[in-house]
Amino acid sequence: MDPEKTDEIGPGEVCLAQELGPRDAAGIRDRLLAALSGDGAIRVDTSAATGMHAAILQILAAAARDAARQGRSFTLIAPPGGACATAFERAGLDLPGQAAAA
Numbered sequence: 001m002d003p004e005k006t007d008e009i010g011p012g013e014v015c016l017a018q019e020l021g022p023r024d025a026a027g028i029r030d031r032l033l034a035a036l037s038g039d040g041a042i043r044v045d046t047s048a049a050t051g052m053h054a055a056i057l058q059i060l061a062a063a064a065r066d067a068a069r070q071g072r073s074f075t076l077i078a079p080p081g082g083a084c085a086t087a088f089e090r091a092g093l094d095l096p097g098q099a100a101a102a
Contacts, residue, residue, distance in 0.1 A: 012040050016056075017048035020083075025055040032063040041073035046084035057087055064096030 012035045016028065035042050044060065046052070060076060067074035076096050078084035088095050 012038055013043045013045070015045045015048065016084075017050075019051040020049055020056045021051075021053045022055045025053075025059060028056060029059050032059060036063065036066050036070070036072075041075065042067045043075045043077070045077040047077055047079055047082060049083040052083045052087040054087070054091060057091055057093065060084075061093070061096050 014031050064074040078095055
């Protein structure tokens with residue numbers, strides 16, 4: 001995916017689509033840093049993602065931690081069975097902002 005085609009859908013909102021690999025990491029990181037430099041809640045929609053590399057998971061987890069440190073809400077839209085939820089599950093990680101499965 002070309003990082004220039006990652007859609008920002010509003011202040012604090014980022015939409016991630018297509019297959020997301022290591023080459024996309026810097027662009028996604030930059031978009032999340034821009035969202036974190038603003039005010040209000042952060043919302044990341046991964047519904048349209050078809051694949052997600054571990055580098056992207058690390059960036060999403062770091063963004064969630066940074067938002068929490070700032071006292072801001074971080075919402076990761078990751079449908080069950082979707083690329084993001086599956087990638088976190090395969091990595092043995094909890095989705096940011098969600099309770100661990102029992």
